[in-house]
Amino acid sequence: MGSKQSQKVLVVDDEESILELLKYNLEKQGYEVKTALDGFKGVETAKKFQPDLILLDIMMPKQDGVETCRQIREVPELSNAFIIFLTARSEEYSEIAAFDVGADDYITKPIKPRALMSRISALFRRDSKKKAVTNQISLGGLMIDRSSYTIKMDEKEITLPKKEFELLYFLAQNPNKVFGRDELLQNIWGSDVYVLARTVDVHIRKVREKIGDDYIKTVKGVGYKFSLN
Known part of the structure; x- marks a missing residue:
């Protein structure tokens, strides 16, 4: 993503x-901003606006934020957009549901604007650092290209949401090395985002649904590893 002035944010x-x-x-910080009052309008606006980041409420009439996020993640052009949920609900199942459909962060209301702006800046900074790495990984018929966020398996292109892609890429960078959930949370989500350890399990399951069970192995009681054995 480019300079702050070119970054676009949709608030739903x-x-x-x-x-x-x-x-x-957000505009005070230099972002280009559009808003939507419900989930249906949010999806429609996201398709046209192509935001870099979406701030999304969970509890909304007509269509809740979880379903809205799920629909947004199905749009290929929006697969790399960050999605941060804003919600008054703090139950664990709500947080799990949010990350299950592809959220990058989860912030409870009441919103503190300065703290939120800091979280957003940190998210963009971390993304810029990761994009500086442009090498490819090719293992066992799987080609992972970090520069274009694309995956090919036996010449078939596979699309993964940002966090699923980063999780697969990180494990593939370190074949046969076992990583615990806490290590993966730290490396993929960062220390400035609080997420549950189960979020890793959810994302691993989703990656396996798309590339099969042959690449990511579970090491019982320890964590996960990328292996071709």
Whole structure:
């Protein structure tokens, strides 16, 4: 992603006061911002606006944030957009549901604008550092290209959401090395984002659904490794 001035943010929330608050603070930081009052409009706006980041409320009428996120992640052009959930709900199952459909972060209300702006900046900074690495990994019929975020398996192209891609890439960079859930959370999500250890399991399951069970192995009681054996 380019400079802050070129980064686009979509805010989807059914409370106009929150939309106005976030729009004001984001534009003050130099982001280009669009808003939507419900999930249906959010998906429609995201397709046209092509945001780099989406701030998405969970509890909304007509269509909740989880379903909205799921639909957004099905749009290839939006697969690399960051999605941060904003919600008044703090139950564990809500957080798991959010990460299960492809969220990058989860922030509970009431929103503190300065803290949120800091989280957003950290997310973009970390992404810029990762994009500086442009090498390819080719192992066992699987080709992973970090520069274009593409995967080919036996010449068939496979699309993975950003976090699933990064998880697979990280494991493939270190074949046969076992990583615990905490290590994977630290390397993929970073220390400034709080997520549950089970989030790793959810993402591993989703990667396996797309590339099969041959590449990522479970080491019982320890974690996961990339292996061709």
